[in-house]
Amino acid sequence: MEAVLVGIGCLMIAATAVPLARADAWWVRVFDFPRLQIALILLLTFVSYLLVREDPSVGDNIFLGLLALALIYQAYRMAPYTPLYRKQVQMGRQADPENTISLLISNVQMTNRNARVLRRLIGEHDPDIILTVETDAWWEHELADLERTHPYVVRQVQDNTYGMLLHSRLALRDARVEFLVEKDVPSIHAFVRLRSGEEVELHCLHPRPPAPQESDRTTERDAELLIVAKQLKDKDARAIVAGDLNDVAWSRTNSLFQSISGMLDPRVGRGFFHTFNANWPFIRFPLDHVFSSRHFRLIDFKRLPYCGSDHFPVFVKLALEPDAQREQEHPQATAEEAQEAQEKIEAATS
Known part of the structure; x- marks a missing residue:
């Protein structure tokens, strides 16, 4: 023994x-x-x-x-x-409904053919923005009726498990699909106009995971996240980064992303909120993320029930509050971290 x-x-x-x-x-x-x-x-x-x-x-x-x-x-x-740590994103104190934004994020699993449960969850939580990834033509058809309530749509349907759909009831400006690192791995970027008229940058990502059948290295995955981090660096922008990042909350890359971008993670001080694998109760990881700039406080953050996919959906509601930026500390990169991020980006894009 x-x-x-x-x-x-x-x-x-x-x-x-x-x-x-x-x-x-x-x-x-x-x-x-x-x-x-x-x-x-x-x-x-x-x-x-x-x-x-x-x-x-x-x-x-x-x-x-x-x-x-x-x-x-x-x-x-x-x-x-864990709750042992101080919360990185504070709970909302004076949330003005005109300055709130809610998102539902779901990796639908492309081969999953049960859209009914996801549509029910969308109806129950009524998010302002719905991001679905791994969406192919079948999923585009099944979610088409969302356009009645969420008329602002960005489509990048693909049959390689990297398709994306963005449905929004809030007006979008300069919405675009980009291929930041790999020619078959898209991301969606837009400015979202809140009910108050304030605008928020939204970046939706789903990079390729490190796995033998996908990629033999994490360089491209890391670089996609770090490119967005550099775009946000020093801009003091009201921003949200969301998606299935195919990386765990406690990874070096997630830490590097936060240091470079200054974005905050609602999981810190709250819990793991494992989202993958929904089919394996004892082997689950927090792969689906929402980061927000320090202009926001948190109203709600939760993992939603099983919807037929190998990922659980995530729901988050944020409030843009006047004093949040002043009262919330944000990560800052060291010179070594900035150099490491630049080297990763160059390795993936050269």
């Missing part, structure tokens, strides 16, 4: 250490995802080894020490996304 636990423990220690390398290879970065699962296995291995070891030795103590260090590090990386 001890040998089995040592084997499992060594694998989990290695899985903790591998992502410390800044390499972009998919098999390195994939270990960013299951930090919670690795932490739980480390804890179980630590407790089990204490119970079964018969003749404690120096080697045993070293092994237990390494397990503890790995567990502490995993907890450290995930801790900001």
Whole structure:
């Protein structure tokens, strides 16, 4: 039994250490995802080894020490996304309905042919903006009736799992589809006019994930997010970035994005809000995101029920409040982080 636990423990220690390398290879970065699962296995291995070891030795103590260090590090990386931390996006205090905006984001899973549940969720939550990704021609047809209530539409239907649809009841200006890094991976960008007349930048992304069947490195995924971050840097723009980013909340790239852009994450101080994989209860990660500039406070943020896809939808409601910018701290990049971001962008686009 001890040998089995040592084997499992060594694998989990290695899985903790591998992502410390800044390499972009998919098999390195994939270990960013299951930090919670690795932490739980480390804890179980630590407790089990204490119970079964018969003749404690120096080697045993070293092994237990390494397990503890790995567990502490995993907890450290995930801790900001628990109620133990101060909330990065404050709760709304004086929300003016004219200055609120709500979004529903859903990766529909292109092969999923159950649109009924998603339409019901849209009806129940009545969002101002609906972003759906992995949308093909079938999904475009099934969601066409949304145009009665959300007449401002941006379409980029594709059959490669990177299609996107944006439906808005709020007026859009300068709405456009861009291919920031890869010619078959689109993103949507627009200015949204709130009911008050104020405008907000909206950037909708769905970069390619790091996986053998998709991409052998994370460079392109990271660069797409960081290009948008650089566009927002120093602009002091009222902005929202949303989508299935195919990256976990606690990743180095997410941290880098926030540092460069100054955007805030409503998950910080609140919870994981795992959105993928909806079909696997014990293997889930927070992949679908909404970031907001410090001009906004939060009214509501929640994961919605299962809708037939392998992703849970996300609903968020934000309020543009006059004193929010002054009272909310925002991340700032160091010179080293700015250089790292630039190198990633150049590696993906050169």
